[in-house]
């Protein structure tokens with residue numbers, strides 16, 4: 001076998017990456033797809049467009065690398081999590097656009113769940129806080145708002161899944177309706193200690209069990225692709241939510257090791273070992289990936305908007321033409337000149353959890369230029385990450401020695417240096433920034449025997465650059481205090497209807 005293929009289905013694009021046995025990237029294909037914003041705070045994707053884009057890049061990378069399906073040991077899927085698809089089992093047609101993880105339409109329903117006193121029970125079972133972010137309330141919304149959906153679901157005609165399930169279904173021509181444990185742990189319907197769907201939660205959310213996929217380990221032979229899709233069947237060797245996949249791809253397999261991924265949002269995960277425990281600092285407890293069917297958990301801080309702020313500078317404000325221009329623009333000034341940008345465009349996630357916060361720019365003067373705004377935008381990403389790191393250290397009762405980083409925006413040196421400065425710990429960037437895809441490749445490669453065990457893959461991870469703090473602790477403290485002031489201005493901005 002020559003390669004393992006990772007399908008990395010992200011929020012803004014679908015990617016396919018082929019890795020060889022040494023973890024070297026043989027080829028990458030990528031395709032963006034449409035973001036739908038039907039109302040303020042709503043975000044949707046066309047699940048068929050997701051499928052078509054993923055299929056297209058899968059074929060493209062095989063062609064690019066001149067690889068035959070028979071030379072691929074397995075495909076590993078990694079995906080944007082929580083994005084919720086509901087489709088018809090007979091036709092395979094989605095009943096509605098997928099509701100994306102960033103979508104806030106169920107925020108008020110979540111308030112009512114909280115007010116009814118369900119917070120503790122839900123946190124204990126699922127490791128999650130009650131938030132519109134997770135699948136459960138999105139799925140309930142679909143069942144209640146799509147004509148006839150609830151009746152069809154009760155009759156067993158509909159299937160629910162996160163994007164991994166949806167891709168498994170499409171790749172196998174509807175033969176497989178399954179998800180992996182790491183994705184299941186993001187639904188708010190899954191008991192993470194017992195590793196099973198929970199009847200009390202299903203009853204509370206009014207979700208019929210018949211819509212649910214089967215839950216399997218992350219590294220596992222799920223089946224094979226339909227032969228005609230790629231000109232030959234390819235084994236499906238695993239799946240994982242993209243953030244758990246990145247934790248695995250960063251080799252954070254020991255307790256206390258942490259990574260942060262800078263994509264559309266930012267997600268910091270720290271390995272906490274074999275027992276789940278509840279966060280005291282509004283972080284999530286989630287299922288991590290393992291090489292076998294054993295269980296591991298991670299503590300997670302999810303930030304909704306990170307790299308997306310750079311897209312907004314490009315597409316919304318038009319002050320840059322491409323994402324890579326943000327670094328030279330921000331570097332053209334020595335600081336943000338007192339400007340703070342809180343990127344709460346979709347509310348605030350960890351550790352603040354305010355669905356009604358909105359994006360804010362404060363400290364503007366007549367001297368403010370687009371360069372200051374660009375710099376404040378990058379700093380706004382780093383400040384959010386520092387808040388999560390504090391919460392994680394407090395929760396774990398230990399200092400995190402270093403933070404491993406990856407994702408599209410981790411290529412930005414100015415951002416990485418500021419991140420190390422403001423957190424006062426080293427930021428370590430690996431050579432392969434595609435650790436999300438690498439994690440999925442590992443999972444599939446381990447299931448198919450392409451790699452023997454964890455030792456076999458331990459040499460793949462290599463450091464590219466370490467950013468060490470160069471700002472004084474006093475200055476970092478002062479800057480973070482101003483950031484907290486700015487954050488206060490952003491909180492509770494959107495009014496409840």
Ligand SMILES: Nc1ncnc2c1ncn2[C@@H]1O[C@H](COP(=O)(O)OP(=O)(O)O)[C@@H](O)[C@H]1O
Pocket residue numbers: 010011012013262263264265306307308309310311323324325326327407408409410411412
């Ligand atoms: N040089 C850069 N500096 C800052 N942000 C960047 C840079 N290049 C890309 N990005 C941002 O990174 C994100 C893309 O990263 P990626 O890991 O592909 O995200 P996702 O998987 O969420 O689609 C985009 O939001 C983009 O704006």
Ligand SMILES: O=P(O)(O)OC[C@H](O)CO
Pocket residue numbers: 009010011012079080081082101241242243263264265302
């Ligand atoms: O698509 P990404 O990389 O921004 O990741 C999205 C997360 O999985 C949402 O929880």
